[in-house]
Amino acid sequence: MISTVVSPEKVERRLKILDSEAKQSGYFLNPDMDFTRGLVEGLILNAERYGYESCPCRLSFGEKEKDLDIICPCDYRDDDLSEYGACFCGLYLSESLINKNSPAPVVPERRPSLHDRNLQPVNATIPGQLPYPVFRCKVCGYLCARTSPPEKCPICKADKDRFEIFI
Amino acid sequence: MTINPDHVDGIDKGKIMLYALSTCIHCKQTRNLLDELHVAYDYLYVDKLNKEDMNSVLMDIEKFNPRGSFPTLVINNSKVIVGSRLDEIKEALG
Ligand code: SF4
Numbered sequence: 054m055i056s057t058v059v060s061p062e063k064v065e066r067r068l069k070i071l072d073s074e075a076k077q078s079g080y081f082l083n084p085d086m087d088f089t090r091g092l093v094e095g096l097i098l099n100a101e102r103y104g105y106e107s108c109p110c111r112l113s114f115g116e117k118e119k120d121l122d123i124i125c126p127c128d129y130r131d132d133d134l135s136e137y138g139a140c141f142c143g144l145y146l147s148e149s150l151i152n153k154n155s156p157a158p159v160v161p162e163r164r165p166s167l168h169d170r171n172l173q174p175v176n177a178t179i180p181g182q183l184p185y186p187v188f189r190c191k192v193c194g195y196l197c198a199r200t201s202p203p204e205k206c207p208i209c210k211a212d213k214d215r216f217e218i219f220i
Numbered sequence: 221m222t223i224n225p226d227h228v229d230g231i232d233k234g235k236i237m238l239y240a241l242s243t244c245i246h247c248k249q250t251r252n253l254l255d256e257l258h259v260a261y262d263y264l265y266v267d268k269l270n271k272e273d274m275n276s277v278l279m280d281i282e283k284f285n286p287r288g289s290f291p292t293l294v295i296n297n298s299k300v301i302v303g304s305r306l307d308e309i310k311e312a313l314g
Pocket residue numbers: 092107108109110123124125126127128129130140141142143144145
């Protein structure tokens with residue numbers, strides 16, 4: 054049976070873990086605690102009904118392979134944090150938005166439509182041409198291939214501006 | 221379509237349809253605003269439907285909002301507000 058309300062203790066427990074994981078890797082949960090608790094409750098309900106914590110603000114079909122990109126933290130979180138200062142749901146905010154005391158902005162959906170997701174070809178790599186640039190943390194040498202460097206280095210917590218384009 | 225949305229009584233401001241998810245906090249904020257404005261509206265928690273209905277409703281939503289994201293608010297089958305853009309909703313229904 055899927056519970057329609059999650060006990061506050063359960064929410065608190067999950068929240069604590071998410072918060073410490075976020076801090077450890079240089080991310081920040083939304084300090085608006087009522088808002089954040091609401092989202093954590095959604096994550097718990099989704100874990101109960103689908104078996105994985107899919108994004109509370111996106112439609113899941115209950116098939117894990119098709120939802121991999123929206124299992125929290127989703128594939129779109131970091132791009133949205135870089136561009137809008139918040140993930141689509143507003144569970145994660147950028148440090149600068151938090152310092153400004155700004156509420157979570159409305160973030161447009163970055164995930165492609167169902168139709169476009171079905172069309173997406175497997176990434177074929179042409180030698181010498183990478184599908185993503187590789188960024189290097191100048192502090193600890195951490196490398197990552199993505200559209201822009203992370204807000205903070207997940208290894209040494211250095212800020213975004215300590216990253217250089219490596220390849 | 222045999223899928224029946226839930227109805228909330230209130231002031232008639234035209235046909236207001238809210239496509240929402242039961243776990244989505246932005247959908248909740250949007251519903252709260254509609255309740256505060258005391259407007260009559262229909263809403264559908266798409267995540268509660270069976271797969272077949274889910275697919276057909278998603279196709280309806282995509283006509284208004286190609287990304288198929290939530291919340292999608294459709295006013296009189298023409299004006300579409302995507303996301304909990306509360307000021308925009310207030311303006312459209314105020
Ligand atoms: S949008 Fe935020 S809450 Fe939703 S899955 Fe992505 S990271 Fe998690």
